[in-house]
Amino acid sequence: MYRRLLLALIFAGSLSGPPALAEDKTLTVFAAASMKNALDDIDAAFTARTGVKVSASYAASSTLAKQIEQGAPADIFVSADTDWMDYATAKKTIDEPTRVNLLGNSIVLIAPKDTKIDNVTIAPGFDLAKLAGDGKIATGDVKAVPVGKYAKAALEKLGAWQAAEPKFAMADSVRAALTLVARGEAVLGIVYATDAKVEPGVKVVGTFPADSHPPIIYPVAATTTAKPEAKSYLDYLHSQAAKAVLEKYGFTYLVKPTS
Template sequence: MYRLAGLFLSFAVLFAALPADAQDKALTVFAAASMKNALDEIDAAYTAKTGVKITVSYAASSALAKQIEQGAPADVFISADTDWIDYAIGKKTINEPSRVNLLGNSIVLIAPKDSKIDNVNIAAGFDLAKLAGDGRIATGDVKSVPAGKYAKAALEKLGAWQAAEPKFAMAESVRAALTLVARGEAALGIVYATDAKIEPGVKIVGTFPPDSHPAIVYPVAATVTAKPEASGYLAFLRSTAAKTILEKYGFKFLVSPST
């Protein structure tokens, strides 16, 4: 009887340990909202290859950096600009040697797919306010969301910001801005080219010149509390397999891919 009870106890201990073991083979990634479609595909490929489950929290890079600062349990941070990863490094929440400037992107002017606006030449002196008419212009919050910051910088350089500013609808993330345009709730929007590529409800009507705003760079890094598995995941993000997926979605790969 005692031997049988001991056997049951051994099984109980074994099964109790399983969730912890499974949890050890899981990573939590905090990623810029604009990464969602491409990263979901990458994560599925990584899990199939390694068995490591990836859970992703998508939001504006600003929100994610502050959540990590407040102790949110993230293993990897992918930002849509260098400012917010620099912020996180300054707060001692990022493992700085693990940082890689992985991706590039561009910003575009979009309109609802049935809009009469088409083929806008975006250059110095272009009148965005006039183009929007009585409609709103959607982008990420220009004070914090990277896409919004890039948009404001470009419009200031092109001389279009002051007149257009009152017409802006500031969204909590670039994907939220994309949705406003797709639903016809905004006449125009400024988002990443990669966002416009995956949303059938919008069309690209113009592309902002690369020299009109700071270079769009997506850095990736492990957090200081990252599990050991994070290093393998970061390596996979630099792989040829990841490069193929990311370029399919329109991202520019900024590093030499590993095999």
């Protein structure tokens, strides 16, 4: 009797083992730092619906595109600008037919929440350098990080870049710039509106005109090495449920939901 029971348990184990392993699927998503809060919510909902786990890595789009180029095992790439998605496409690390311009955003001028600076009119000729005084202005690296590139483009068009440039503290991502302002290590910062929305330590003191910089567009695509489950993840990003989450965090949803 004991031997029969033992054999039965071994047989049952052999049946249950492989399916359990097969179900343990994980997608790796490389996404722009500004996506963190919204995408964490979306990933949790996607996993609850499909059983597919999501491991997300957040950083500047420039950093992520280069990591993918160097062989990092990403299944999905979400960039905060079209330039770095174009870069990945040129390096043939992106499955181009899956690419979609998913989201829009805006850039804002922020300050620590207890600052006296308020209601800044951002228009041609505004004096950002004077506004910062002896303090620093934080944003992403203007040579590589999308938010920094948008910020520089806007300030150049408004005639404020040359005087303000020496006051800039360049951060390696938009979230790093946001933190500098929240801690009071910078008196001003230029970040996405969605970042300011999730950080209680800062306040928005001005909004950059949409026509002062190139359109802020977030493209998303599967990589050329993506697992088959990447398709269901991209489909979920096109759903009404994902749209609701992204709009709650302040993103502009650029596609028509498919479900």
